[in-house]
Amino acid sequence: MAQQQDWNALSDEEFRAIFAEWVDANCPAELRFMRKQRPLFDEVSVWYHRLAEKGWLSPVWPQEYGGMGLDAGKHIVYVEEWARLGCPRIPDHGIGLTGPLLIQYGTQAQKDFFLPKILSGEHVWCQGYSEPNAGSDLASLRTSAVADGDGFIVNGQKIWTTLAHCANWILLLVRTSNDGKKRQNGITVMLVDMTTPGVTVRPIPNLRLEADFCEVFFDNVYVPSENVVGEVDQGWALAKAVLGHERIFLGAPSRPAYALRRLERLARDRGAFSDAGFVSRYARLRLDLFDLGSAFERFARVLRAGGTLGPDVSVLKIFSSELYQRITEETLSVAGEEARYWDDLPTGEGDVDAMNLYLDSRAPAIFGGSNEIQREVLAKGVLGLPR
Amino acid sequence: MNGLILDDPDGTLEMLRDSVVGFSARHAGPDVFRARRDNGGDLDREVWSAMAEAGWLGLLLPEDKGGAGLGIAEQAVLSEALGRALLTEPLAQLSIFSSVLLSHCSGGECARLAEGLIAGTALVSPAWQGRDGAAAPVSARKVGEEFSLSGEMRHVSAPTSATDFIVLAEADGKQMLVSLPVSAEGLRIETAPTLDGTRLGRLSLADVKVKEDALLAIGSEVDVAMDAAVTTTRLALAAEMAGIATAAIERTVAYAKERVQFGKAIGSFQVVQHRLVDMWGEAEFASAAVVNAVETLSEGQNNASRLAILAAKARAGEAAVNITRRAIHLHGAMGFTDACDIGLFMKRAVALNATLGQPEELRLQFVALEGVAA
Structure with missing residues (x-):
């Protein structure tokens, strides 16, 4: 593993230059600007391992655990350059979810065992939170874990588990008791080996006919006690605590920015800019993206100054995901008669994945807390409106 | 509500905000608005003199013309605070626009006007x-x-x-x-x-x-002066409208917490809550756009500052108009009365939004300047 340095001591611009230069030289060209939002591990493993060798796979983990130890400000630069250069999303639940959870709440044995295997790519993680009847209302989850000797027996079902079919470990939220007055009590976080007998994964084709997410079934699955993170029955707070400054990325301008560039490409090729009606609609979208950048900067600045994000950051997620949708809707409008083809549309400047983006843009308004849930958070947490 | 979040190392901006709050306790914006309107006036001389005394006129005039030599950040914060307090004297035109023009002029007459402008004796x-x-x-x-x-x-x-x-x-x-x-x-x-x-x-x-x-x-000096005056005034108007947007959503949230129907505060109803959240979001974006424009312009007048100001005026104008209009609705029949201040905010928002370019026109200027179509 490469030597790390104190990246936070550099200016943002110095770090940006160093990071971008290496990424541009090392991220394979065929993986840039992939059509797929969530490629499988095998499809991007070359890139994963290159990052791991360089020591740049895990931007936020402290350096003592093999991360880069970036503060939030540098992390924003990392994510921005990643998006700008069109690097593919890698299966990152180990890096973004399990790792930080263990670093904060795990036992020494858990850290020693799991963290290196995330960095090496030996363990590929997925996130077992949502259930058929526990989506937005996650606390109503019912997958059960019953104590049995040295461990637990898990029964139940998870759903919308992203990339479960290329993962070998799952971070699982289970119900260990129903006694508490609040449903949030009695939930436990477990680390579960998906090769354990009784685990079944069934991919679910999505609107784009890709299988990003899956159902995962647990039929009398044995989980040893040492794989519980934190205290039994106290897992809800852990699950909530893990998402810190990363919430800003749910509202990053990168998705709508990419979609707008594709819209511009198609519009130039199809002559839409000579249509005053289009130009007017385009101008609104362009300015919305511009102002999203200003709003994002407002929150990024809080992080750079060492502050923490409040619930108000949800405004970015709502705006960004809805803008993404409006851009892709306009793209189909420009496509005209061609807006019924499945394949990418050819233009003089390269293909435009109009349909792919249109379908993909349905998702961000739903995941990571649907936009209606985000509005609830803002109504209560920011405006202080009553129940 | 956050409003404009700008770097304020020596506390000047906070002082300006406080001074507007104190001022509006003596000269309540809505009262002055109604009185001036009912008298058929175009400006309240007493309020104007008080603004001169407060040192708000000619803020942008350089020191060699007797001005405070303050920057666009100070002017933006002042304008935002005036918008919040609904102090509706024509400061944008008579102080900001004229100051920028006079900054580019010279000679005895220019000095006389600048001096009078600052003192409030020359309008x-x-x-x-x-x-x-x-x-x-x-x-x-x-x-x-x-x-x-x-x-x-x-x-x-x-x-x-x-x-x-x-x-x-x-x-x-x-x-x-x-x-x-x-x-x-x-x-x-x-x-x-x-x-x-x-x-x-x-x-x-x-x-x-x-x-x-x-x-x-x-x-050519006239072209430069006019261009700078239009640009700077647009930014000040954007800041004022961001202030109006923020004040309007604050008042409407407060009203929704107070007003009881069906035995509950109307602010407890989800349909009302989500509307308020969307209004609040627009106000936040308006403030962020203005901050971006202020900071970009502080680094110099160029293409980037032009774009940022066009965006800020368009965003803040649309936000102020949309928010105040929906605010009237959420105030119910009260909102339709002249006695309720929220309608005055709407009227001021519409008027400022129509000043120096409406959002559609500004957005078209923005994309033309970016030249993406080519």
Whole structure:
């Protein structure tokens, strides 16, 4: 593993230059600007391992655990350059979810065992939170874990588990008791080996006919006690605590920015800019993206100054995901008669994945807390409106 | 609500905000608005003098012209605070626009106007627009030691209260800025009431004679001055509208917590909550856009600052108009009365949004400047 340095001591611009230069030289060209939002591990493993060798796979983990130890400000630069250069999303639940959870709440044995295997790519993680009847209302989850000797027996079902079919470990939220007055009590976080007998994964084709997410079934699955993170029955707070400054990325301008560039490409090729009606609609979208950048900067600045994000950051997620949708809707409008083809549309400047983006843009308004849930958070947490 | 979050190392911005809060306790914006409107006035002299005393006039004038030499951040914060307090005197035109023009002028007459502007003794109103808002210089003819001006100007602020006009004129294809006293012979002024309880004027100049020393600037300097004045005033208007947007959502949230129907505060109903959240989000975006424009302009006037200001004025204008309009609705029948202040916020928002370019026009300018279509 490469030597790390104190990246936070550099200016943002110095770090940006160093990071971008290496990424541009090392991220394979065929993986840039992939059509797929969530490629499988095998499809991007070359890139994963290159990052791991360089020591740049895990931007936020402290350096003592093999991360880069970036503060939030540098992390924003990392994510921005990643998006700008069109690097593919890698299966990152180990890096973004399990790792930080263990670093904060795990036992020494858990850290020693799991963290290196995330960095090496030996363990590929997925996130077992949502259930058929526990989506937005996650606390109503019912997958059960019953104590049995040295461990637990898990029964139940998870759903919308992203990339479960290329993962070998799952971070699982289970119900260990129903006694508490609040449903949030009695939930436990477990680390579960998906090769354990009784685990079944069934991919679910999505609107784009890709299988990003899956159902995962647990039929009398044995989980040893040492794989519980934190205290039994106290897992809800852990699950909530893990998402810190990363919430800003749910509202990053990168998705709508990419979609707008594709819209511009198609519009130039199809002559839409000579249509005053289009130009007017385009101008609104362009300015919305511009102002999203200003709003994002407002929150990024809080992080750079060492502050923490409040619930108000949800405004970015709502705006960004809805803008993404409006851009892709306009793209189909420009496509005209061609807006019924499945394949990418050819233009003089390269293909435009109009349909792919249109379908993909349905998702961000739903995941990571649907936009209606985000509005609830803002109504209560920011405006202080009553129940 | 956060409003404009700007770097404030020495606390100047906080002081400015506080001074507006104190000021509005003595001169309540909504009361002044209604009184001025009901009297058919275009400006409240008492409030204007108090603003001069507070040091708010000519904030942007450089120190060598007697000004405070403060920057755009200070002006933006002042304008935002005025918007929040609904203090609706025509500061954008008579202080900001005129100050920027005078910053680019020189000579004795310029110094006299600058001095009077700061003191509040001279009310210096820019006169340069045609009906569609574009620059429409009157024609100037050199006659001996004098200029003769003829033509018509629209949308002139404080037309009755003004002591002097800065008139945009043109002679032999060369633009000039000319100082014109209100008492000039051949100057006819008609006024019309506006939505925000003031009056705008239509100036008709028929062979109006001004002395040569009334010439404030000529040639390319005029283009530079006009461009800077429009740009800076747009940003100040954006800040003022961001303030209006913020105040309107604050008031409406407070009202929704208070107003009980069906035995519950209406703010507990989800449909109302989500509308309020969307309104709040628009106000936040308006403030963020203004901050971005202030910071970009602070780094220098260039293409980037032009884009940022166009975006800020469009965003803040649309936010202020949308939020206040929906705020009226959420106030129910009360919102439709003249007694309820929220309607005044809406009227002011619509008027400022219509000043120096509406959002659609600004957005089209933005994309033309970016040149993505090519």
